[in-house]
Amino acid sequence: MPRNTSTGVVTAFFATVTGFALIWHIWWLVLLGLLGAFATFVAFAWRDIDEYEIPAEEIARFDRKRRNARLALISPEQNA
């Protein structure tokens, strides 16, 4: 599974700042916003570990719990 990251939200923040600055012609803020977005991108791109593994037994355990819960729902009704 991919590791969680806040890159999207942070980049969206800088994009909003950039858009606001572009509308109001605040050119230094445009530059700051673009640089912030770029820095976020570089930080995200540089990470070495980008995913983690869930062992099959753990997923089987969750699935067994789910199946048993559904069986418990169905069986009493069938026998009713």
Next chain:
Amino acid sequence: MSAVAPAASTTVDIHRLGHHGSETSPADLGPAPKRIVVGYGFWLFLLSDFVMFAGLFAAFAVLAGATDGGPSGRDIFNTNTVAIETACLLVSSFFCGMASLAVVSRSQLWTQSLLIVTGLFGVSFVALEVMEFSELLARGAGPQRSAFLSSFFTLVGCHGLHVTAGLIWLGTMMAQIFAKGFTPPMLRRFQCFTLFWHALDIIWIAVFTLVYLMGVA
């Protein structure tokens, strides 16, 4: 088509395209290789980008005649500049292809050198376009002058912005390949970059055909 569909367990794979002779069903094979998933996803992004450019092309096509008494395509387009810009992008794409070969042979020196050349030709393209735009602005033929010029600046400017962003991406990626080497994620990113760079070349061919060549015809 009344042919009887074969049962799943006896599907014939006459060209051995799939599971290299093994008899496992598709359900047991797990997800596709990352390289394929990444490539597919990036193509989806490129197609969405093409859709956006298609909208800009459509706007330009509608507004090409709305010059408001101001300059038309014939008055402002210099086909020599366009020819040099096109050559810059095409040569840049060629060297990008060469860089792909260098990546395949895992040569850091060749990869970086060829990517630098790719970037230099890309920078030349952007520089020429910036010069063309500033000259038009100085003549009063800016995007505010007429609908034709608005749509021209939007379309060609959007392509130029894409090239600029691609150059920034290229520089960052060159630094990363240098720092991290040819790891599988880096190979996937390089694959995405080459797709992006060639796609921009395709868009430019459409731009110079529909905007410049048809504008001065």
